[in-house]
Amino acid sequence: MGKKRSGGGLTGSQQAAKFLGVSVLSGVVLAGMAIPAAGALGLAAKGTVEGFDEIPANLKTPPLSQRTTILDAEGGLIATVYSRDRQVVPLTAISPYMQKAIVAIEDSRFYEHGAVDLKGILRAVNRNAQEGGAAQGASTLTQQYVKNVFVEEAGDDETKVREAQEKSLGRKIRELKYAIQVEEELGKKKILENYLNITFFGQQAYGVESAAQRYFSKPAKDLTLEESALLAGVVQSPSRFDPVNDVTEATKRRNLVLQRMADIKDISQAEADAAKAKPVVLKVTKPKNGCITAVKGAGFFCDYVRNSFLDDAAFGKTREERAKVWNQGGLTVRTTLDPQSQDSVNESIKDHVDQDDKVATAVTLVQPGTGRVLAMGQSKPYGFAKNETQINFSVDKKMGGSNFGFPTGSTFKAFVAASAIERGLPPTKTYQSPYEMDYPSPVQTCGDKPWLNLERPKAHVENESESEVGPYGMKEAMAKSVNTYFVEMISEIGVCPVTEMATKIGVIPANGAKLPEVPSIALGTEGMSPLTMANAYATFANRGVYCTPVAIESITDAHGKALSVPKSKCDRAMSEKTADTINSLLLGVVDSGTGQQAGLTDRQSAGKTGTTDNRYNAWFVGYTPNMSGATWVGSGGTKQVSMENITIGGQYYDKVFGGGLPGPIWKQAVSGALSGREAQSFVSVNIPDASSPVAGGSKPGTGKPNRPGKPGRGDNKPGDGQPGGATAAGADGGAGGPGGNDPLGGITLPPGVIGGRD
Secondary structure: OOOEOOOOOEOHHHHHHHHHHHHHHHOOOOOOOOOOHHHHOOOOOOOHHHHHHHOOOOOOOOOOOOOEEEEOOOOOEEEEEOOOEOOOOOHHHOOHHHHHHHHHHHOOOOOOOOOOOHHHHHHHHHHHHHHOOOOOOOOOHHHHHHHHHHHHHHOOOHHHHHHHHOOOHHHHHHHHHHHHHHHHHHOHHHHHHHHHHHOEOOOOEEOHHHHHHHHHOOOHHHOOHHHHHHHHHHOOOOOOOOOOOOHHHHHHHHHHHHHHHHHOOOOOHHHHHHHHOOOOOOOOOOOOOOHHHOOOOOHHHHHHHHHHHHHOHHHOOOHHHHHHHHHHOOOEEEEOOOHHHHHHHHHHHHHHOOOOOOOEEEEEEEOOOOOEEEEEEEOOOEOOOOOOEOOOOOOOHHHOOOOOOEEOHHHHHHHHHHHHHHOOOOOOOEEOOOOEEEOOOOEOOOOOOOEOOOOOOOOEEEOOOOOOOOOEEHHHHHHHOOHHHHHHHHHHHOHHHHHHHHHHOOOOOOOOOOOOOOHHHHHOOOEEOHHHHHHHHHHHHOOOEEEOOEOEEEEEOOOOOEEOOOOOOEEEOOOHHHHHHHHHHHHHHHHHOOOHHHOOOOOOOEEEEEEOHHHOEEEEEEEEOOEEEEEEEEOOOOOOOOOEEEEEOOEEEEEOOOOOOHHHHHHHHHHHHHOOOOOOOOOOOOOOOOOOOOOOOOOOOOOOOOOOOOOOHHHOOOOOOOOOOOOOOOOOOOOOOOOOOOOOOOOOOOOOOOOOOO
16 A cells, blocks of 8 residues: 555655556657547556656756856956856846746646646647647646756757657656656745756846846846746747747747736736737847957957866866866856956057967966966957967967967077076186087987987078177177077087976977977977966076966855865976076176067066077067066968068068067066066176177177178078078978978977077
């Protein structure tokens, strides 16, 4: 005998099972089939009750996917991202009109029946039998809620979504079993609240709060009677009754809802008639989703934040787990983006490089000592139209950047000098530094086999100008960016100390590969990202302590619970003395060397210029004690553009070099970012000028900035297919390219890899 409730009668599940025993398998109750009730009663199947009881009543409602809000460091909105635009709200934050309207049109006896509405079933069966088809369904609002749970759980898996929505008897039976569980566990008010938050209202709006914002630009608690009726009517067929695309159909459906509300006495007939007489008035807020909607030109920073989340094991063991959390949404992500710095970067880019120029620029600013990414911008906006891109020029490939990054030219020389000084080489070290020379051979690597210059003709390096002839000391060689000086230096100390130092400060090629153990890396042959370079130079500003870059300050979930957010990891990469010496050397670059046009006027700044073969890329990487930044200008697409006789930002350049365009971009960006902020000073190291006279060139310490070479042999640039290239690369800049050999021992370089210059 069945177990009875205290008030008499069978429990809800027993009633359902008993009912199923005489009708479910016929498909009458839930499958919406047009079978007369009399015929249905004779189609009971033995074992129906037992089969029903075997379905586990363990429906676990998945968290509802919601929008994620990304904020800057001051709490300002950067962007809203979501897989489903939803904002979960309590029933108390939903207009009573909306609550009544959805119940009236979807399940008017909602508060009177249990999980299954027997009267509704019989009514539907009779109607369907009369009309010879599935004219009317019998699902309760609770059953609809359960179906939506299955759809939500399916996510973006189209197969699972179809399975959750299929009109099959099996799904209907399972749906009913779970509906019984939900009724017993949640109660009517909570079911209604959940239903209004989960259901789809069209126009990419999930849940009533997002729907109210989408159609009327107001919260759900402020919906009027006629607005509530309109939204309630949309639910049955969001495409057919979409008021944005078909106001006539939507109005008819709204009026039907209003009349239904009057019929069941939720409102008076007079109220219904008055509401029907009003035209549909929308105040549509268009869907805004993703980093493409980011303000302050921060679309790429927004994308970097997303990739940082997906790449960090702190947010899940696998990328798939992390993606699930991100797509689930409901997060509030506070980032490190500094509004003042971002505005300044945007203004500087706008003033120097146009969106439709043949070349592009990218600027990234970071904070020494914390690794906080303060600003990130580029001249090609985030988007899909002409002269827009989804490639973030500022970051590595795995974080959404270009395939190879961009060769850094002479900005890499600072790492060579740091390696040498850390090994005890004095900053007064002098090398002969001829205008041109073969790469010395052998050069020690990290392994047992040294690098040998075995090519024919031999791998060759030359300076930017024939007037650059040594001997030079380190101070003047850095200021003038003398190629042969740093090739001699790396040949003396070996490649291994340089690659080890570079790795310690995060200088990893943008494609994730290891730095090749070849002496040509001294001239910046490897492709790097601006973020990598800015953060590496921040190590000098931080007196030798490297901090990993971070973009996320804090995260709270949909319930306001704080998630654990990884902090920057800081480790000493070089001694304070080495860093202070590099700072003093690079101060000279902006004071009297190739970077004079980048020098700040209100505070100390240091940095290094870099220009690559055929002027495909030009860099300035510079810093103050409290801010480091990298500016790159070059070819953002697959086609390399030589920046000679070119107009950029409306200004003509006969030759672009690191100090001539990237330098001023950096100067304006950093000046604005630091405006009104403390002007700090470096710990200086006195570095005497070299005492040896310079044959065939200016005397050491004269402070004359380097300029592009004169016509003739000085313009026979590295990598142009002629012997003597700084990397001995082919015509396209890649090792072994047309017209060139492969002096790098089989190392394959990306397009545009070339030697360092000013």
